[in-house]
Amino acid sequence: MRPDPRFRVAIGGVLVALLAIGCNREPESVSSKARVVAKSGAVWGRDLANGLGLQEWELCAELGGYDCIGEAHLVALGGVEPAVLGIDEPLPNATVSAPIAVDRVASSACAERWDRDQAGPAVIFGAVLEKDSAANREAVASRLVERLLARTATRDELRALTDLHDAVAPVSSSPARDWGVGACVVVATSTEALFY
Amino acid sequence: MSRSPPPLTPRPHRSLLGFVGAGGVASLLLLVARPGVAQPPGPATFCEAYPDAPACAAGEVSCTTCHVSAPSLNPYGTDLQAALLPGAARPLAEADFTAALPDALAAVEELDSDGDGVDNLTEILAGSSPSDGGSVPAPPDCTDEDEDGWELCGYDLDYAYKKVMLDFCGRSPVFAEREAFQAAKDREALLHETLDQCLDSEFWRGMYGRVWNLANSKIGPLQAVKSGKDVGPIPLADYDDDYAYFVWTQTEDRDVRLVLTGDTFVSASHVDGVTVYEEWNRTPNQDYELRGYDRYQAVQRSRRAGLLTHRWFLMVNTMFTAIPRTTAAQAYRAFLGLEISKLEGLYPVEGEPVDYDSRGVQTDACAQCHSTLDPLAYPFSRYEGIGGGNGESYSYNSRRLDSFTDTDGAFVAETPEAGVLFGQPVADLIEWAEVAANSDAFLRATVSDYWEMLLGEPPRATEQAEFAELVDRLGGEHAYRVEPMLHDLIDTEAYGAP
Numbered sequence: 001m002r003p004d005p006r007f008r009v010a011i012g013g014v015l016v017a018l019l020a021i022g023c024n025r026e027p028e029s030v031s032s033k034a035r036v037v038a039k040s041g042a043v044w045g046r047d048l049a050n051g052l053g054l055q056e057w058e059l060c061a062e063l064g065g066y067d068c069i070g071e072a073h074l075v076a077l078g079g080v081e082p083a084v085l086g087i088d089e090p091l092p093n094a095t096v097s098a099p100i101a102v103d104r105v106a107s108s109a110c111a112e113r114w115d116r117d118q119a120g121p122a123v124i125f126g127a128v129l130e131k132d133s134a135a136n137r138e139a140v141a142s143r144l145v146e147r148l149l150a151r152t153a154t155r156d157e158l159r160a161l162t163d164l165h166d167a168v169a170p171v172s173s174s175p176a177r178d179w180g181v182g183a184c185v186v187v188a189t190s191t192e193a194l195f196y
Numbered sequence: 197m198s199r200s201p202p203p204l205t206p207r208p209h210r211s212l213l214g215f216v217g218a219g220g221v222a223s224l225l226l227l228v229a230r231p232g233v234a235q236p237p238g239p240a241t242f243c244e245a246y247p248d249a250p251a252c253a254a255g256e257v258s259c260t261t262c263h264v265s266a267p268s269l270n271p272y273g274t275d276l277q278a279a280l281l282p283g284a285a286r287p288l289a290e291a292d293f294t295a296a297l298p299d300a301l302a303a304v305e306e307l308d309s310d311g312d313g314v315d316n317l318t319e320i321l322a323g324s325s326p327s328d329g330g331s332v333p334a335p336p337d338c339t340d341e342d343e344d345g346w347e348l349c350g351y352d353l354d355y356a357y358k359k360v361m362l363d364f365c366g367r368s369p370v371f372a373e374r375e376a377f378q379a380a381k382d383r384e385a386l387l388h389e390t391l392d393q394c395l396d397s398e399f400w401r402g403m404y405g406r407v408w409n410l411a412n413s414k415i416g417p418l419q420a421v422k423s424g425k426d427v428g429p430i431p432l433a434d435y436d437d438d439y440a441y442f443v444w445t446q447t448e449d450r451d452v453r454l455v456l457t458g459d460t461f462v463s464a465s466h467v468d469g470v471t472v473y474e475e476w477n478r479t480p481n482q483d484y485e486l487r488g489y490d491r492y493q494a495v496q497r498s499r500r501a502g503l504l505t506h507r508w509f510l511m512v513n514t515m516f517t518a519i520p521r522t523t524a525a526q527a528y529r530a531f532l533g534l535e536i537s538k539l540e541g542l543y544p545v546e547g548e549p550v551d552y553d554s555r556g557v558q559t560d561a562c563a564q565c566h567s568t569l570d571p572l573a574y575p576f577s578r579y580e581g582i583g584g585g586n587g588e589s590y591s592y593n594s595r596r597l598d599s600f601t602d603t604d605g606a607f608v609a610e611t612p613e614a615g616v617l618f619g620q621p622v623a624d625l626i627e628w629a630e631v632a633a634n635s636d637a638f639l640r641a642t643v644s645d646y647w648e649m650l651l652g653e654p655p656r657a658t659e660q661a662e663f664a665e666l667v668d669r670l671g672g673e674h675a676y677r678v679e680p681m682l683h684d685l686i687d688t689e690a691y692g693a694p
Contacts, residue, residue, distance in 0.1 A: 004346070004355075004694065030339035032349050033693045037652040039362065046367045080409055083419040083426075083435075088412035150358075150371045196362050 003151055004192055036195045040090065041077025045069040045105065048188055051148040052113040053123040060108035068108070073101035102189050110184035114177055125180045132176040137162045140180060144187045161186065241297045250323035253661035262327075270327035271309040272316060279303040323657035334658070348694055353383045356692035360391050363650050364682075366399030366406075388683055395679055401447050402471040403439075403464050410645055411442040414503070414530035416512055423490035431490040432582065433508040433590070440464035441503060444473045451676045452642055453633035456531055459500040461493055480591065495579065499592035501629035503531075505579060507590045514581030518600035518608050519553050521566075524573035532632055533641030536565050541637070543619045545571045552611040553604040574615040575625040639671045646682060651690060662688040 039047070049056045060068035069077055076097045078090040117125040124143050127136035141161035145153035153161075164186070165179045172178040187193065242261065243252035251257050262273030269277060279300040281288060288296070305317035309326050314333060316326040322333030338349030346352055357377045361369045369377065380386045400406050415438045423431035444462040445455040460477040483492040495505045503509055504527055513523035528534045534541030542565065549557040549566035557566040580591050587593035597609045614623050618635060622628045632638055643666045648654055655663040666684055674680040685691055 028339070029341050029346075029348050031694055032334065032338035033690070035651060035653075035690075043362060043366050050367060050370065080412060082409070082412040083417040083422070086418075088409075088416075146371050150368055150374050196359060196368075 003149070003154060003157075004196075038078055038090075038094070038195050041069045041073065041079050041101075041105075044077070044102075044194060047193065048106065048109055048148070051188070052109055052184075053147075054109060054112060054116075058109075058112060060105040062104075068101065068105045073097070073105070076101045077105075102194065103185070106185045106188040107181070110181045110188060113184065114181050124184070128176050128180055134162060134165075137165055137179065137183075141183055144184055148184075148187045149190070149192055238297065241294070242301065245298055245301045246320050249320045250657040250660050251320070253664055260325075260327075271311075272304070272325075272327035275304045275307050275309045275316075276300055323660075325657070346694055351687075351689050351692040352694050353387060353692070354378060355694040356686060357383070357387055357390065359691065360387060360394060360686055364391060364394030364400050364406075365397050387686070391683060391686060395447070395682070398469070398471060401443060403466065405443075405471070406649070407443045407446050408439050410446075410649060411439055414442065415439060415508065416526075417508075418512065421511075424487075433511040434491045435508040436464060437461055437491075437493065438503055438506050438508045440473055441506065444475065445502075446678045447473075448679065449677055452670075452678050453638070453676050454502060456502040456504060456629040456633040456638070458502040459497050461506075480588075494588050494591040496592060499579075499626070501625050504576075504625060504629055505592075510579050510581055510590045514576065514579065516582055518577065518597055518604045519570065519573050519611055520576045520579075520581065521569055521573045523576045523579075525569060527576075527632070528572065531641060532635065532637040533644055534637060536569055539565065541618075542568045543616070544568055545616045545619075548616075553600070553608045571616040574612050575622060575628040577611055578613050579625065636667070636671075639667045642678070643667050643670055643681065643685075646678070646685060647690075650685065655690065659688075659690045662690055 045056055045059055048054075049059055052059075056069070057067060062068055062072040066072040069079075075081060075085070075087055075091065076095045078094075078098075080087050080089060082088045113123065114125055117123055117129055122129060124147065125140055127139040127143075130136065138158050141158050142153050144161070145151065145157060161183045164183055165175065168179045168182060169175040239257050242257050243249070246252055249257075251261065260270070262276060263270055281292060281296045281300075284292065305320075306315050308315050310319075310329040310331075312329040312332050314322075314324070318333060319326040319331070324333045325331035340346070340348040346355070354374070354377065358369055358374070361367060361373075377383060377386060377390075394400055398405055402408070415435050417435045417439075418428075419426060420428040421430045421432040422428040422434060424434035424436055440462040441458070442455060443464070444450065445452055445458065460475050463474050463476060465472050465474070477497065478486065478493075480492060480494045480496060484494075486492075491507075493507050499505065504523075509526075510523070513526050514520040515522075525536050528536060528541060532541065536542070544564075544567035548568075549563055549570040551557050551570075557563060557570065578592055578594055578596050580587050580589050580593055580596055583589055584591070584593070584596075586599035587596060594613070597611050600608045614621060615628060616622065617628050617631045618637070620631050622631055643663065644654065647663065647666070666681055666688070669684055670676060670678075670681040674684075
């Protein structure tokens with residue numbers, strides 16, 4: 001399965017910013033349409049839930065009770081609220097809080113998946129939970145891309161995701177968990193996951 | 197203020213040309229902005245000069261060709277105006293404008309009005325905007341330098357499949373589904389099977405689903421005055437009836453014109469997690485008995501015109517007004533895609549506006565729009581709004597305006613029920629709705645709704661031909677059914693090229 005060429009450097013790009021590491025960029029192609037639209041929060045959340053093996057309502061709740069996508073961050077994530085707020089259509093531009101909302105949903109959902117995998121049976125992080133090794137991290141990275149982006153990861157993407165461990169390990173008391181959740185958030189909030 | 201009997205004589209052939217004599221900038225605007233049935237010379241002349249321009253594929257150019265927003269001219273419009281009989285006294289006579297426009301167009305071809313380094317003629321022929329510095333012709337050759345299997349320079353079935361899943365089913369295909377699609381022998385057939393399945397999804401057709409939300413700006417819901425489910429503090433009408441009816445007209449094999457011409461109602465309910473739409477046809481009395489005072493639909497069947505005569509539409513738009521211009525303008529905007537406040541869809545009627553309700557609409561600044569809007573609104577004037585004139589709220593009442601003479605003057609009672617739409621006389625709202633539903637504007641507005649929903653923007657200049665074909669086929673072989681049109685839409689390069 002091929003990565004969408006319009007988002008080719010998406011994961012790499014995120015990690016470059018995150019880790020100040022580079023990746024080998026392939027020759028640039030130029031789309032004739034270059035038409036990219038954002039997934040609504042509901043659609044992105046459904047993809048996230050499907051990818052992580054969670055129910056949509058399990059992804060994230062603010063203050064323990066307000067569904068992040070359907071309530072708390074509904075408008076920020078591209079939803080509408082015509083009857084009370086008069087927002088008939090998604091806002092034409094992302095709000096300042098939109099990236100924060102995306103991060104909060106992804107962080108919550110990925111942490112929830114880690115905790116459930118730890119309790120078993122594991123859906124995504126099983127290999128690293130069994131043994132935190134480079135090979136197992138690559139297996140988890142591959143699984144994240146396959147489940148969240150519905151395609152096979154490229155070598156560059158796998159390297160970028162596994163290299164994240166080098167940055168996390170020195171500053172984390174739980175490097176396996178922090179790497180796993182962090183890698184999950186990177187994939188879940190990549191351009192390819194948020195847009196189509 | 198002059199008073200005259202209602203002539204209601206449309207002047208479709210003069211129409212916007214009448215404004216040529218009213219002022220230079222306004223005349224250029226109107227000549228270029230005019231959409232619809234008649235053939236004003238501005239757009240026609242432009243497209244006669246540039247028949248191969250992508251913007252002319254649909255047979256007309258938009259107001260933004262020359263304007264930022266009416267009446268302000270954009271850089272191209274400014275150059276064009278300057279080249280139009282320079283030195284001649286303004287306003288220009290109609291014949292002078294028509295005769296001079298081709299030369300003026302030619303005179304500005306070599307200019308670069310927007311300063312983007314590309315001359316106007318090149319931009320017009322390439323489909324980019326001669327007035328937008330950020331719009332330049334696309335590279336002649338799409339660049340697809342790697343062999344990754346994606347068809348970047350044309351329709352890509354894998355991309356279209358993922359997009360159909362996201363747009364219509366509300367989720368991405370999972371890994372196994374994408375593999376199965378790529379391995380399918382007939383991927384085109386599978387793509388359309390997928391669309392059929394997704395058109396039945398709750399995400400698409402369900403309560404609060406995508407089609408439901410397409411009606412938001414048409415219905416304008418306001419929970420504070422909602423009756424029925426989720427009742428508000430001042431229950432006046434239930435817009436759930438409107439949403440349900442709208443979705444019903446857009447789905448399955450139904451004729452989308454029913455949104456304006458239907459004489460029944462539709463309810464929506466959840467049964468085992470699936471939204472069920474049920475058509476019903478109770479009399480006002482029967483509905484009153486069943487659903488009560490704050491919900492019943494009060495218009496008798498013979499006077500119904502789809503959503504235009506739903507209780508909510510009359511309540512929220514007509515409210516307390518004698519001549520419901522707001523209601524007519526909303527109908528024009530929501531279902532025909534024409535925004536009168538932007539000078540779109542103007543078809544001035546001789547002798548209008550008469551100003552039956554003493555609103556001062558005969559002043560020059562007002563008459564420009566009200567000569568179209570007022571005769572557009574007369575057919576709505578027999579339908580009661582909030583409180584009713586001298587009849588039941590939200591019902592049809594042929595003598596409704598008699599009760600407004602105290603507030604609007606005695607002349608208001610002489611307001612005709614007959615009106616004019618697109619230059620065509622109509623006897624009442626039933627005829628208004630028929631003319632509207634069978635218009636090119638309705639087809640274009642319907643396709644535009646879905647195009648913009650799925651592609652996030654209006655058709656680009658280079659996509660006008662695909663858009664025009666969708667419009668033609670919706671009103672032709674698809675017999676006004678939306679779902680076959682959507683099958684066409686996903687086959688366009690605009691939709692399927694990554």
